[in-house]
Amino acid sequence: xxxxxxxxxxxxxxxxxxxxxxxxxxxxxxxxxxxxxxxxxxxxxxxxxxxxxxxxxxxxxxxxxxxxxxxxxxxxxxxxxxxxxxxxxxxxxxxxxxxxxxxxxxxxxxxxxxxxxxxxxxxxxxxxxxxxxxxxxxxxxxxxxxxxxxxxxxxxxxxxxxxxxxxxxxxxxxxxxxxxxxxxxxxxxxxxxxxxxxxxxxxxxxxxxxxxxxxxxxxxxxxxxxxxxxxxxxxxxxxxxxxxxxxxxxxxxxxxxxxxxxxxxxxxxxxxxxxxxxxxxxxxxxxxxxxxxxxxxxxxxxxxxxx
Numbered sequence: 001x002x003x004x005x006x007x008x009x010x011x012x013x014x015x016x017x018x019x020x021x022x023x024x025x026x027x028x029x030x031x032x033x034x035x036x037x038x039x040x041x042x043x044x045x046x047x048x049x050x051x052x053x054x055x056x057x058x059x060x061x062x063x064x065x066x067x068x069x070x071x072x073x074x075x076x077x078x079x080x081x082x083x084x085x086x087x088x089x090x091x092x093x094x095x096x097x098x099x100x101x102x103x104x105x106x107x108x109x110x111x112x113x114x115x116x117x118x119x120x121x122x123x124x125x126x127x128x129x130x131x132x133x134x135x136x137x138x139x140x141x142x143x144x145x146x147x148x149x150x151x152x153x154x155x156x157x158x159x160x161x162x163x164x165x166x167x168x169x170x171x172x173x174x175x176x177x178x179x180x181x182x183x184x185x186x187x188x189x190x191x192x193x194x195x196x197x198x199x200x201x202x203x204x205x206x207x208x209x210x211x212x213x214x215x216x217x218x219x220x221x222x223x224x225x226x227x228x229x230x231x232x233x234x235x236x237x238x239x240x241x242x243x244x245x246x247x248x249x250x251x252x253x254x255x256x257x258x259x260x261x262x263x264x265x266x267x268x269x270x271x272x273x274x275x276x277x278x279x280x281x282x283x284x285x286x287x288x289x290x291x292x293x294x295x296x297x298x299x300x301x302x303x304x305x306x307x
Contacts, residue, residue: 025069049125057103061271064096080164091145098141108200116207233270
């Protein structure tokens with residue numbers, strides 16, 4: 001193409017989009033913050049691998065929402081950002097993005113042992129092993145970003161890190177090697193997660209059907225199904241470029257609106273459903289949350305004394 005046409009938002013549309021994104025990010029992190037406070041306020045949660053994995057997912061989502069919203073606002077407030085600052089934001093966002101499906105896979109494995117191997121659950125899913133698993137998640141999530149940084153250090157001069165660039169992933173890591181290994185790592189992650197989850201869900205559902213208590217079986221099945229729905233929503237973020245390309249072919253004059261809607265659907269909404277699917281449905285968590293965050297009204301009745 002001999003020319004490039006830039007489609008930008010109007011002032012009112014840009015303000016409206018940023019208000020929606022910032023408000024949703026604040027609401028999600030506020031709810032997740034309540035869950036974090038509840039977790040650390042009661043020691044019984046820190047002794048259960050299920051809650052440890054869940055609260056790690058919550059904290060990971062809080063970091064991702066903060067970084068994602070910050071980058072989104074920066075694209076409007078300051079088109080050019082210092083490369084080092086943008087690199088830090090993108091690396092944190094990339095790591096937390098990679099960790100989410102792996103954490104969900106770990107939660108599914110924990111539920112597998114709890115339902116299918118209840119006698120061995122307490123021996124296998126210990127808090128110490130859970131923390132080791134979380135550290136392994138961060139190592140796996142950080143590996144693609146570390147490769148990116150090494151490539152930049154080898155191919156770019158030091159002055160490049162002091163330059164100002166558009167704060168997008170494609171501009172921060174513009175090399176073809178980045179795109180190839182990022183795509184490969186995403187395919188590997190997706191394949192690994194789906195293999196684990198399909199096997200785990202099938203085993204859990206079959207075991208739940210054989211349960212003596214019909215109520216516990218139905219609860220286990222509904223939990224697994226909701227887990228699968230949330231994972232599907234989170235995995236939508238892996239196909240965001242394909243969704244964008246397909247939809248913009250039908251609405252070429254509304255590219256910015258399509259980008260906003262796809263971003264909202266694939267990155268923000270799954271993080272809003274996470275606390276609702278797990279935290280709100282869990283009776284222990286809800287009981288403790290009500291204890292710490294509900295307003296208690298004390299009614300004092302004054303009875304006049306008889307003289």
